[in-house]
Amino acid sequence: xxxxxxxxxxxVLKSLNDPVRRRLFDFISQSAQPASRDEAAKxxxxxxxxxxxxxxxxxTAGLLAVSYARPEGKSGPGAGRTAKLYALAQEEVSVSLPxxxxxxxxxxxxxxxxxxxxxxxxxxxxxxxxxxxxNLGQGSGELLPLLDELGYEPQADDQGEITMGNCPFHxxxxxxxxxxxxxxxxxxxxxxxxxxxDCGLAELSPRAGRCCVVVHPQ
Numbered sequence: 001x002x003x004x005x006x007x008x009x010x011x012v013l014k015s016l017n018d019p020v021r022r023r024l025f026d027f028i029s030q031s032a033q034p035a036s037r038d039e040a041a042k043x044x045x046x047x048x049x050x051x052x053x054x055x056x057x058x059x060t061a062g063l064l065a066v067s068y069a070r071p072e073g074k075s076g077p078g079a080g081r082t083a084k085l086y087a088l089a090q091e092e093v094s095v096s097l098p099x100x101x102x103x104x105x106x107x108x109x110x111x112x113x114x115x116x117x118x119x120x121x122x123x124x125x126x127x128x129x130x131x132x133x134x135n136l137g138q139g140s141g142e143l144l145p146l147l148d149e150l151g152y153e154p155q156a157d158d159q160g161e162i163t164m165g166n167c168p169f170h171x172x173x174x175x176x177x178x179x180x181x182x183x184x185x186x187x188x189x190x191x192x193x194x195x196x197x198d199c200g201l202a203e204l205s206p207r208a209g210r211c212c213v214v215v216h217p218q
């Protein structure tokens with residue numbers, strides 16, 4: 001039986017089906033700060049006019065968020081036109097056929113776990129998360145590719161410290177922050193153990209714009 005896509009699903013699929021648009025989306029999603037049309041055009045190897053067209057289509061589909069700012073270091077009269085900037089949208093956009101609502105399921109389970117005053121459910125969640133992380137780590141053998149596959153968008157600096165640019169459970173974490181953060185910690189700690197990364201230590205280090213877990217070299 002054929003299924004008809006809703007307008008948002010059609011917009012998302014069409015947006016990422018174009019190779020140029022995909023390159024632009026990948027560049028914006030990996031940028032630490034909102035990017036201008038000029039920066040995106042240079043990264044994708046296309047003209048500014050073409051970049052503007054595709055970036056606006058991605059924004060219309062809900063994949064990018066738009067903001068406006070003057071060029072850095074310039075203000076007042078003669079500072080130039082306000083630049084249109086693009087960043088990855090914070091609202092999740094997903095396509096599932098047939099329709100599924102795993103976000104609602106996650107929220108319900110998290111709300112139920114948070115009402116358990118005995119601590120038994122939280123302990124079971126931590127154990128399950130750590131075991132799952134360990135099993136995934138043993139299957140992968142490499143920590144950074146595994147964390148990237150899980151949606152954490154890991155970044156390692158020159159000292160070997162790994163920060164996570166994204167929380168895969170962001171929507172649930174907004175309402176059950178402590179629960180989700182503690183689960184993230186156990187999941188990443190298990191992955192470290194499974195990958196046999198004895199030199200790494202995961203700890204909670206919440207900061208705006210990234211996941212709460214940081215991996216420190218011991």
